[in-house]
Amino acid sequence: MTLSQIADIASLIGLPVTFWVLYETHLIRQHFSLRARIPELRTALAEQTKTLLSAIQSRNSGDAHESLAAITALLRNLEKKVGAAHKQTVTEAIQKIEAVTSQRLSDTRSLRGTYEATLGIVVTLEQVERDLAWK
Numbered sequence: 264m265t266l267s268q269i270a271d272i273a274s275l276i277g278l279p280v281t282f283w284v285l286y287e288t289h290l291i292r293q294h295f296s297l298r299a300r301i302p303e304l305r306t307a308l309a310e311q312t313k314t315l316l317s318a319i320q321s322r323n324s325g326d327a328h329e330s331l332a333a334i335t336a337l338l339r340n341l342e343k344k345v346g347a348a349h350k351q352t353v354t355e356a357i358q359k360i361e362a363v364t365s366q367r368l369s370d371t372r373s374l375r376g377t378y379e380a381t382l383g384i385v386v387t388l389e390q391v392e393r394d395l396a397w398k
Contacts, residue, residue, distance in 0.1 A: 301344070301391055304337060304340065304341050304344075304388065305389060307337055308334065308338075308341075308384065308385050309385045311334045311337065311381075312334070312378065312381045312382055312385055314326065314330045315331065315334065315374070315377070316378055318330055318374075319371060319374045319375060319378060322371070327374055328364065331363065331377065332364075334377075334381055335360050335361070335364075338356055338357050338360070338381075338384070339357065341353055341384075341388075342354060349387060349391065352383070352384060353384060356377075356380040356381060356383075359376060359377055360380075360381075363376070
């Protein structure tokens with residue numbers, strides 16, 4: 264066997280190994296991205312949820328609209344970072360917010376529903392954060 268043939272075989276073996284390393288690197292990056300961003304997103308989402316609640320209580324539809332816009336942006340960002348198990352919950356909350364914003368914002372009942380959905384996501388993120396601390 265010549266050196267050229269050995270190099271050909273080594274390159275053929277190296278190609279699948281390269282793809283495997285790229286895949287594993289992607290998984291590691293995704294895991295640490297989730298671990299780093301979840302606490303920040305949870306804090307920002309909790310603050311916007313409090314703002315939404317105060318806007319609901321004061322019946323200020325302008326502030327409620329601003330809070331819902333910020334919450335939607337945070338949830339869209341979060342949607343890319345959570346796993347499939349939690350992605351459905353986030354998607355449903357986004358759809359609920361979009362349904363409310365397309366209607367009248369002064370409807371306290373529908374605003375209250377979006378508040379409760381967002382609060383549920385904040386609690387879910389707290390649990391995800393705790394789960395990541397154990398990994």
